[in-house]
Amino acid sequence: MVIQILLLCGLIIFSGLAILFKDLLKAALSLAVASLFLGIIFFRLNAPYAGVFEISVVAGLITVLFILTIALTKKEGEVEEAKLAKVVFPLFFILFLIIDGLVMKSLLQKVPSLPSGPEAGTFGEVLWKQRTFDLVAQIGVIFAGVLAVLALFRKKEDDKDE
Amino acid sequence: MVFSFIVIPLLVAAFLPIIGKFSKKLVPDVLTNAALAFLLFNSILLVKPIFNQGTIVQNVNWFGEKVNLQVALDGFNLFMLFTISLVSLCISLFSIDYLEHYGHKANFYALLLVMIAGMNGLVLVPDLFSIYLFLEVAAVASYALVAFGLGYDELEASFKYLMLSVVASAFALLGITILFGMTGSLSFQAVAQGLQDLNARYVVGVCVAFFIMGFGLKAALVPFHAWLPDAHPSAPAPISAMLSGLLIKVSGVYALFRIIYSVIGMTPVLSQVLMALGTISMVVAALLALGQKDVKRMLAYSSISQVGYIVLGLALGTPLGIAGGLFHLFNHAVAKGLLFLNSGSIQHITGTRNLDELGGLGKRVPITAGTNLVGALSIAGVPPLAGFWSKLIIVIALIQAKQFGYALVAILASILTLWYYLLIQRKAFFGKISEKWLHIKEAPFWMSAANVILALICIFVGIFFTPVFKTWISPAAEALAKGIQQVLMWGI
């Protein structure tokens, strides 16, 4: 349990660093480290497939996409952030921490939930047989993403000769 | 076959980019319109079974093995499906001519079809997480479509829209996660049953707050409306019509009220909160619309205001109120679709959307002016057009439920609506024509055709109000008014 809490704290710290770093590259990398922590937390929660996906896709693929974008916009992409926002951040963070803790503590005994038995079947069966509709929707989302990228990066010359 | 509403648009969208390599215009045009016409036909075919049976639940078997591809259709879903098919067919007809100067038609149509597939899926699935997913399908396609012109405004509006809407769907998903945690399942039926057994009012209240934040932002209710007046006017005209006419209603209003009525169950407190939200959006957006110079921005604010009416009617909770809200949803989808397409025609004809520059177009472009007048009067609620009846029903329902204050505000807001629509008419179509517009021509055939079809629907529904109301709106309202019982009866 202690290890789990440490991992969660690491996740929070690296997410916080991701927004505090001025250098975008460092920010993207600490986001990747945060994903790594999240992936390990998933493993320890008995969700190995989600963990693998989190580490390979979010920490891997999405970070690569981020770094690509940062590289493409490097030249004049520096933006002066507001100083105040970063200084005030710890204050707000601690405030929210306290509120969050109080809310969660007061809700602790109040959420009723149905008793649940152990789950039957394997992961593959659940994914294919219970959540089949999600797979259709996933195909839709992937189409939408691919077509969106195609539309946003289409060549200008084509517009003229049509 | 109910499943075709999701599969056909996706299949056509998958092939369109490849076909687009060989045929840049003709084949994509024909294919898209044929697919959408087929869906419209299909949804009309389903009217009779729904009218007789009440609900249809279909399962698909994948090579003889049982998989969970299940769609559930009742009056409410069918009503939404029909609205989506009808308006999107007109929009794609309009795009035939309008998209000429954007180019890349195949890509545009593919995105449009993915968006329609997303909306159809959202309407059909009886499962909370799938609702979120299809909402995301439609949303990702809509970000790209808003930015389709690749101009400065388009990109900016699309980015803002994306940021806000990602946060919105995160909140909606959190609400879904909490319900999942309490009941251990995600299908409407099981969650509704579980919540009945649990009687957990406070936690459900938290979930509803998340849903109102998430779906309310998608529907652009007033505290969450900031993205809409940017995103809707910046998009190409057919997409504005799509977003304002359909997407905010499907991914905002439909999702919110489907979950509230069929899963969580309506309570008096919730009803009051939603009615207050609806009224605030109705009034604030109508006031904001008055000051706009850009035709499309004015229409966008008007959309927020009219969504307020729909929410007010649906949140009232009496069968008549729900029927009025749904009827107004349909009328607004048709009329606002018409007005946005029409603003596209105006832009195509004159090259500007600024009301101060326009004037006296009426004599030169009678079809555009006439259809615009019909749409505007229908939304503003002038008899005998369709919008009049739906607003009348909402007001009567409010009076029946003894909510006189809301009824009064609804009537006053309707007068405000009439005022700013007459403003458009006066500035754009009447008055003296300026020298600049002496040589303008009427919009191309398909653009005018789409406008005329939608205008005819406005008039037709207004005149044949009683049969339309009986066959279309009442079953939908009944399905919703039955609330949780309706879902528990599905017998899945």
Add this chain to the structure above:
Amino acid sequence: MSNLWFLYLFFSALLIFIGIYCLLTMRNLIKLFIAVEIISKGVSLAIVATGAVKNSVLLAQSLAITYIVVEVSLVATALALIINIYKKNKSLDVRLLSKLKG
């Protein structure tokens, strides 16, 4: 068991708070999108933890994977938008994006 659920929800609420704070105060477009990523981490933590605590981790896992797929296509779209905006005004400053006023 339900105490554990609240522990995880506590952390996921923190992540969402960090994301929203960043979204409200930062000016760099890429930073804003990093904020969105942090929010979605919070959501996926909530999903998996809910499943793990409530004995339905297999279901929660498949939801989380689907969520990650959605995230990828969102990221691709958003980054394409950002690159296009950068091409237009040679800057990533969000304050330049104020031509339209909601």
